[in-house]
Amino acid sequence: MSETFDAAWLELRESVDHRSRAVPILDPLLGWWTARGASSVLDLGSGTGSNLRYLAPKLPGQQRWTVLDHDAGLLRRARSTSPAVTVHPVVRDLAGVGLTEVKGTDLVTASALLDLVSEAWLDGLVDACVASRCGALFALTYDGTIGWSRDAEDPFDLRIRDAVNEHQRRDKGLGPARGPDAAPVAEEFFRARGYSTWLRPSPWSLGPSDAALSRALIAGWVVAAVEMLPAEAAELRAWGARRAASAESPTFTLTVGHWDLLALPPTAASSRS
């Protein structure tokens, strides 16, 4: 069953995604990009173009971005604001021939996609990158950790987290998803093929000013947890109501762990940091 995402959710998370990304991996990326004379980028599962808006201004020179998603409605919003960046939308399902676009691309990237994919699909993606000797940057892959304000722990927090993580491993359209393990698995695949890798944390750190995003997250987690534990639906919904009610309290904190992974081909970067 293919996962669908609505534009309002993607808009809600965009500024938090951007402020959470692992900035130190930009140094090796930019060094490699410049040495290669790179110009083409393929963004997988682009949605409305959040990754394009974050990354394109950080890369020097003319860029040709191919933005690929199976949702034509989302993709219509992925536009460039810079004359140096041309954007080519491709409406395609990654489960089919989506990876054919990798050929001839300098950099393959994605944000908030890798936790949706299976190990077999990841293996195919890494193979496609290696065959084209392209670089890869996969940002904001959920790592399975959810942390709440220490002064307000709830007995149901761990139950919810575990149910959400189980739900993450269901088939999202690209085979049984690796969910929270996807980024370290992808790193292993790239390293086994001689790539240099940088796996860095990019957690969301949410406070009272992010209440709208926290509430949307909590609501989504309750739906996922109820699907996994239908017999506990009433308790799970009560947890959601308690957590949502506290989202604007001055001491509210919520941390959601993510990974950013950069992988560069052997000749371009010789040492792993």
Ligand SMILES: C[S@@+](CC[C@H](N)C(=O)[O-])C[C@H]1O[C@@H](n2cnc3c(N)ncnc32)[C@H](O)[C@@H]1O
């Ligand atoms: C969590 S959203 C991330 C969107 C965007 N990269 C961002 O950071 O805002 C995942 C995206 O992957 C797309 N997607 C999921 N499964 C897909 C598939 N099988 N083929 C193509 N796109 C897919 C969804 O339509 C959605 O836009």
